[in-house]
Amino acid sequence: ITQEQFILASQSLHLQRASCEAVYPVGLYGWRKRCLYFFLLVLFVTMIVNLALTVWIIRVMNFSMDGMGNLQLNHDGLHLEGVSEFQMPLYVSEIQSRRDSVLVLGSERNVTLNARNHQGQLTGQLTVGPEGVEAQCQRLEVRSRNGGRLLFSANEQEVTMSTERFTVTGSEGAIFGRSVETPLIRAATFEDLRLESPTRTLSMEAPRGVEVSAAAGTLKISSRKDLQLESTEGEILLDADSIRLENLPLGIAAASAGKAFRKQAVYEVCVCPSGKIYRSPAESVSTCQAMSSICLWS
Structure with a gap:
C-alpha cells in the first residue's frame, strides 16, 4: 500500500470513530435549576430577616460593652437599675441596694430566702407570705445597728432578750402560759402595774426573798379564796406608819355566845x-379565847 493510501485510510478511520462517541451536556437545566434558585432566594431572605431581627433585638435591649440596658457588668458584680422580675431561682452571694434607695423584694405569693451548705443541704429559710413571716433555723438573732449588740435570740431551748427594757403596749398586757423568771417587773412611768391570774393561782417565789414596793402609790393584793404569805426560814415583816386589817370577823367566846355585847368602839386582835x-x-x-366560834370553825 502506498503512503498516500495509508494516510487517507487513517484519516477516514479517525473520522468514523469520532462520529460514534456520545455527547453529554454539562450543568443544571429545567426544574432542577429553578429549585436551586428558589432555595438560594429563600436562604437570602432568611439571612436578611435574621440580621434585621438581630439588629432590632440589640436596639431594643440596649446592648453595649458594659452590659444590657439597666443591667451593667462591673468588676464587683452586676448593677441593675429599676424593677426586675426573675422567673427562675436566683443564686447570689450578696444583694445590696443603692445608698439613697431601699431594697424591695416583692412577689404575688411569698418571698423565700434559702441558705444552703456546700453539700446543697438547706440550713436556713426565711419565708414572707400573706399569712405571716416564718423563719426556720437553728438560732435566730436580732442585733443592734451600732456595735452589733445582741438584742434578741431564740433557739429550741430558750428565748433571750438582752434589751434594757421590754415594753408591752397592749391593753390586755402580756400573757404567759408557763412560769416567768425575771429579776425585775416594773410598770411604765405614771402607769399601774397589775399581776393577775383570773382562773388560777398567782405565785411569786424567790430563793432570797420577794420584794413588792409601790414608791408613789398604793399596793393592793386581792384574792377570791386564800391569800398565803409564807416564809420557810425567815420572818414576814409589815413595816408601815399604819397597818389596817379591815373586815376581820368578830369572835365571841363559846361560853358567852348567848350574851350580846354592847356597841364597841375598841377591839383587840386575836390569833387562833x-x-x-x-x-x-x-x-x-x-x-381572846381559843374556844372562840371563829377558831372552832376555822
Missing part, C-alpha cells in the same frame, strides 16, 4: 391556834 386572825371586843382583860 390555826393562825386565823379575828377581832374581839376589848375589855379590862383579854377576851
